[in-house]
Amino acid sequence: MTDGATDGDTGASEGAATSLADLDVAVAHWGINAWGGAEYLVTHLAQALDCDRVYTLGEPDPDDPNPYGDVQFVDVTRDLSPAPLRRLQSQAGRVFEYALWEDVDWREYGDPDVLVTSGATTRAVITPDDTLHLNYCHSPPRWFYDLYHDRKDSLVGQLARPLVRYLRMRDATVDLRVDGYFANSPIVARRIRKFYDRDAEVLYPPVDLSAYENHGDEGFYLHLGRLDEEKGVPAVVEAFAGSDHRLVLAGGRGDVSEDVMDRIRRADTIDYRGFVDEDEKYDLLATCRALVFNGRDEDFGIVPIEANASGKAVLTRDEGFPALFVDEGENGYRHDGSAEGIEEAIGLFERDGITADPRERAAQFDVSAFRTRLREGIERYYDEFSHTGAFVGRD
DSSP: OOOOOBTTBOSSOTTOOOOGGGSOEEEEESOOSSOOHHHHHHHHHHHHTTOSEEEESSOOOTTSOOTTOSOEEEEGGGGSSSHHHHHHHHTTTHHHHHHHHHTOOGGGGTOOSEEEEESSGGGGOOOOTTSEEEEEESOSOTTTTTTHHHHTTSHHHHHHHHHHHHHHHHHHHHGGGOSEEEESSHHHHHHHHHHHOOOOEEOOOOBOGGGOOOOOOOSEEEEESOOOGGGTHHHHHHHHHTSSSEEEEESOOOSOOHHHHHHHHHOTTEEEEESOOHHHHHHHHHHOSEEEEOOSSOSSOHHHHHHHHTTOEEEEESSHHHHHHOOBTTTEEEEOSSHHHHHHHHHHHHHHOOSSOHHHHHGGGBHHHHHHHHHHHHHHHHHHHHHHOOOTTOO
């Protein structure tokens, strides 16, 4: 392991650039019980750093291999004592995760020069003082911070308030253990500044642009994602239920009410496909007229990127990162999230179309761009860390 900087010893010579090839790097991910977007991200992150494993809490079913790449997920709880208790704690979610991660001794896993953690609770790790700890932040926990007032008055929210307050304090405390942050969008970077008073380098999640194709316009609008209230699905359904425009809904049954589901079933213009596999998802994106997106204040929102990568316009809610990504009339249109707003955006798109090539707008999210920016960012952070011994990105 590279020696850290001490008084009178600046480590590497001043001005010498660090090469990632000379560093021992490890990757940790807060927990896994199913494959999803976060696991897609951390798999690509590990591959970009030439890591063949990701340390995590829990293990996926061995009969359900990683669909995103040849990276193994290793359960750290098996090395914590007492193991049976720690495995039980890992199944309780956030309540014990901070404590589990701070008990991991990284000297047992190769004593890395750089540890890149993914997710909020992994920030609790306690590393040797000469290990650079960088965190890829998907968002500060939203139930603790920006969505607290949206959820606190429900029955579950009222019962959970004491626990949430305790976990919020835990979350704020472990921030001191992070030397530098990557954020998945400018929205998340803003939250990191707001809630942690830290700077973050924006590193967009990778999208395999080569997987997306444009097979023309079969005349239907597409909504891709779970049928959740926070995805704005009720307003999307209302906009199309009485419309002449066709809508395909593709995604698992979420938390929308039975009234919304009944309206979907009764609408002649709405086709609900349920959960679709990757092949059908690509086909729907390739053949739709445009994507309708109505998620509330999305951190990143990969679906609009996928739509543009397929050469299709995006009609997005004017919130979160998708609102920054979509330029009015160029690669899509923005709306206010209401049924009326969605109808107005559809009308503008039908009348004026779009003026730019959406695929060019998506190019900045390619896997190769992610890999280059990640590796260069780590080298830059490590240079600063090894020369000054100071925390990175902290005032």
